Amino acid sequence: MASLDLSQLSRSFGGTPAVDRVSFSVPSGAFLALLGPSGCGKTTLLRLVAGLERPDGGTIRIGGRMMAGPGVFVPPEARGLGMVFQSYALWPHMTVAGNVRFGLRVQRLPRAEQEARAAEALRMVGLERMGARLPHQLSGGQRQRVALARSLALRPSLILLDEPLANLDAHLREQMLAEFRRIHAASGTSFVLVTHDQDEALAVASHVGVMNAGRLEQLAAPQVLWQRPATPMVARFVGGGRTVPVKVLGAKDGACAIRIRDRVLTVPGLAPAGAGWLCLRPHDLLPDPAGALGAHVLDSRFRGGAHVVTGLLDGAEDGGEIELVLHRAPRRGEFLRLGLRGGWVLPREALATPLPRPDGHAICTKPSPDCQRTALGSGCIDFCCAA
Ligand SMILES: Nc1ncnc2c1ncn2[C@@H]1O[C@H](COP(=O)(O)OP(=O)(O)OP(=O)(O)O)[C@@H](O)[C@H]1O
Numbered sequence: 133m134a135s136l137d138l139s140q141l142s143r144s145f146g147g148t149p150a151v152d153r154v155s156f157s158v159p160s161g162a163f164l165a166l167l168g169p170s171g172c173g174k175t176t177l178l179r180l181v182a183g184l185e186r187p188d189g190g191t192i193r194i195g196g197r198m199m200a201g202p203g204v205f206v207p208p209e210a211r212g213l214g215m216v217f218q219s220y221a222l223w224p225h226m227t228v229a230g231n232v233r234f235g236l237r238v239q240r241l242p243r244a245e246q247e248a249r250a251a252e253a254l255r256m257v258g259l260e261r262m263g264a265r266l267p268h269q270l271s272g273g274q275r276q277r278v279a280l281a282r283s284l285a286l287r288p289s290l291i292l293l294d295e296p297l298a299n300l301d302a303h304l305r306e307q308m309l310a311e312f313r314r315i316h317a318a319s320g321t322s323f324v325l326v327t328h329d330q331d332e333a334l335a336v337a338s339h340v341g342v343m344n345a346g347r348l349e350q351l352a353a354p355q356v357l358w359q360r361p362a363t364p365m366v367a368r369f370v371g372g373g374r375t376v377p378v379k380v381l382g383a384k385d386g387a388c389a390i391r392i393r394d395r396v397l398t399v400p401g402l403a404p405a406g407a408g409w410l411c412l413r414p415h416d417l418l419p420d421p422a423g424a425l426g427a428h429v430l431d432s433r434f435r436g437g438a439h440v441v442t443g444l445l446d447g448a449e450d451g452g453e454i455e456l457v458l459h460r461a462p463r464r465g466e467f468l469r470l471g472l473r474g475g476w477v478l479p480r481e482a483l484a485t486p487l488p489r490p491d492g493h494a495i496c497t498k499p500s501p502d503c504q505r506t507a508l509g510s511g512c513i514d515f516c517c518a519a
Pocket residue numbers: 145146149150168169170171172173174175176177328
């Protein structure tokens with residue numbers, strides 16, 4: 133088990149930053165998922181932590197030990213990490229047990245200990261009866277579990293997983309996600325997972341970091357990321373969210389009075405009077421003939437016992453398509469009036485001084501290079517500048 137602390141971590145390729153002054157701390161035993169659009173720097177960040185890339189600046193500490201920083205670079209094999217990749221990278225001519233023992237042999241552990249540790253790791257991933265098989269005699273999910281067992285056998289303090297489920301079909305991914313959660317809890321090892329799939333990240337992780345163009349936009353618990361996005365990018369990226377420009381009239385006790393057309397509504401949020409964004413997710417909207425918002429129906433299909441409607445949200449700045457659930461089939465082109473049962477308000481421009489939160493912490497509306505910590509372990513669950 134180890135904590136992971138990054139400070140101002142940067143890496144550029146040909147002058148273009150792939151990871152740009154990223155700072156965060158996650159506690160020992162965390163399951164951190166890194167999420168973001170293609171090319172945002174997730175893999176580069178993972179490779180920096182692994183020691184497969186050297187940073188241009190900043191520091192990496194694992195379990196409090198400096199792994200990279202000014203004048204320090206600990207090579208990958210000395211970082212005490214496990215790595216699991218999309219490709220599994222199993223030796224095809226070796227049995228499952230042989231593959232799991234491989235790293236222990238390299239470490240020259242006594243044979244009896246190798247066997248005991250391999251058996252324990254295979255038990256943890258539920259493959260205790262498959263030790264004698266060859267990799268080609270296993271399913272994709274089983275092969276991925278062997279790769280995980282091989283890492284666990286080394287008893288690393290941190291396991292790095294790079295898109296480990298990408299080669300599996302949807303059903304198997306679900307199963308493996310549940311397995312990952314179980315194995316993470318049973319082993320007590322900290323996990324860092326890079327994934328394209330936000331459902332996967334939100335389902336499995338204790339902490340989720342959203343990256344964009346090399347920067348960390350927000351690092352928070354999944355439900356915080358969902359309910360209180362720190363930036364418009366996070367609001368749009370996570371859960372098919374949309375942002376509608378609104379006028380904020382004032383803020384009090386963690387809620388904002390906003391004007392939409394001729395209506396004044398009170399919505400949770402942290403924005404001062406002025407231009408703001410109303411961040412919406414599909415479940416924040418419900419049909420309401422007297423509602424302040426509206427959407428034109430583009431398409432509708434019957435799924436899960438209800439009509440899932442794709443609508444074009446009136447006034448949204450970012451394309452505006454949003455999914456709604458109705459209990460009747462709407463006409464294509466129909467205008468639906470929508471009421472609010474949720475939402476979150478952000479300021480249009482990043483604030484120089486974050487507004488105080490009702491719980492006494494300050495929230496970063498735009499994480500800055502000076503933002504040193506994400507105090508997840510100590511009570512505050514937002515990307516936080518509170519000193
Ligand atoms: N070895 C390299 N040489 C040059 N550019 C690189 C190298 N590795 C990564 N990059 C660039 O750095 C940026 C971040 O890449 P990275 O692979 O970290 O993103 P990612 O978020 O993991 O993307 P994806 O989700 O598509 O895998 C991209 O613009 C990529 O082209």
